[in-house]
Amino acid sequence: xxxxxxxxxxxxxxxxxxxxxxxxxxxxxxxxxxxxxxxxxxxxxxxxxxxxxxxxxxxxxxxxxxxxxxxxxxxxxxxxxxxxxxxxxxxxxxxxxxxxxxxxxxxxxxxxxxxxxxxxxxxxxxxxxxxx
Amino acid sequence: xxxxxxxxxxxxxxxxxxxxxxxxxxxxxxxxxxxxxxxxxxxxxxxxxxxxxxxxxxxxxxxxxxxxxxxxxxxxxxxxxxxxxxxxxxxxxxxxxxxxxxxxxxxxxxxxxxxxxxxxxxxxxxxxxxxx
DNA sequence: GACAAATGATACAATTATGGTATCATTTTA
DNA sequence: TAAAATGATACCATAATTGTATCATTTGTC
Ligand code: FES
Ligand code: FES
Numbered sequence: 001x002x003x004x005x006x007x008x009x010x011x012x013x014x015x016x017x018x019x020x021x022x023x024x025x026x027x028x029x030x031x032x033x034x035x036x037x038x039x040x041x042x043x044x045x046x047x048x049x050x051x052x053x054x055x056x057x058x059x060x061x062x063x064x065x066x067x068x069x070x071x072x073x074x075x076x077x078x079x080x081x082x083x084x085x086x087x088x089x090x091x092x093x094x095x096x097x098x099x100x101x102x103x104x105x106x107x108x109x110x111x112x113x114x115x116x117x118x119x120x121x122x123x124x125x126x127x128x129x130x131x132x
Numbered sequence: 133x134x135x136x137x138x139x140x141x142x143x144x145x146x147x148x149x150x151x152x153x154x155x156x157x158x159x160x161x162x163x164x165x166x167x168x169x170x171x172x173x174x175x176x177x178x179x180x181x182x183x184x185x186x187x188x189x190x191x192x193x194x195x196x197x198x199x200x201x202x203x204x205x206x207x208x209x210x211x212x213x214x215x216x217x218x219x220x221x222x223x224x225x226x227x228x229x230x231x232x233x234x235x236x237x238x239x240x241x242x243x244x245x246x247x248x249x250x251x252x253x254x255x256x257x258x259x260x261x262x263x264x
Numbered sequence: 265g266a267c268a269a270a271t272g273a274t275a276c277a278a279t280t281a282t283g284g285t286a287t288c289a290t291t292t293t294a
Numbered sequence: 295t296a297a298a299a300t301g302a303t304a305c306c307a308t309a310a311t312t313g314t315a316t317c318a319t320t321t322g323t324c
Binding site: 060 | 310
């Protein structure tokens with residue numbers, strides 16, 4: 001029942017660190033040392049963030065990553081969606097059989113209330129708010 | 133990011149069905165047909181519920197399962213814990229390294245607020261409330 | 265220009281969690 | 295005694311997660 005998987009977590013920490021570095025170009029090597037996280041894995045994560053336009057990357061010697069968006073505009077669900085797919089707490093496990101009870105199912109109703117709350121809260125968490 | 137896994141879901145539906153059957157002894161065979169769920173898997177699930185004192189079982193011909201506790205006293209987290217372990221949304225993925233930031237980590241703080249809310253809501257959901 | 269240090273792209277591997285089967289033993293009733 | 299049920303347990307399959315490995319490309323520096 002993890003809300004946040006490891007790769008999202010690494011990504012968040014990396015983003016926080018980069019955000020705190022005030023525009024300096026951060027190479028994976030340094031970041032991995034800093035966060036004590038396996039470097040090749042972290043590298044893959046940063047490459048994804050780069051492709052998703054969260055980070056900007058600079059190749060070549062002296063290169064690395066920096067933020068492409070202001071930390072006030074990067075929200076937790078943005079990152080979670082990248083690494084964990086759609087943010088749904090509430091799918092019927094019979095969906096393949098087209099569960100006819102989906103609309104009326106009392107369990108779904110209750111959980112979807114929870115889901116709305118969780119998403120609202122997550123949406124309020126930005127990278128900026130984490131380093132504030 | 134599933135809140136409820138398949139086995140929990142099956143278990144809940146089984147419990148609801150049994151609860152609605154008003155004391156009748158329900159064999160797995162019938163239940164599996166009714167819920168359209170693989171019978172051996174459902175059987176394993178019911179056996180666990182039985183061992184955990186949620187269901188009572190009767191062996192032999194004409195046997196099956198019935199509730200051991202009133203449906204007003206069976207809550208969603210009871211079942212979730214059985215099949216999904218501890219209900220924590222909020223573990224640091226560095227726990228093995230004894231992340232020194234656990235206490236002060238702003239992400240943990242924010243998520244633990246969400247966690248408390250979710251648990252409170254889940255605790256309000258009983259089998260009775262699902263069949264009401 | 266050669267070299268070193270970085271990312272891009274991508275394929276592969278390991279581990280864990282989840283979902284599910286199979287089987288044999290035991291109990292109970294008809 | 296046979297049939298219908300659960301108890302216990304071992305096993306298997308699939309998918310998701312967490313990584314590793316490698317080669318190609320870019321870029322700054324000597
Ligand atoms: S059982 Fe399908 S939505 Fe509740
Ligand atoms: S990084 Fe370990 S608790 Fe936040």
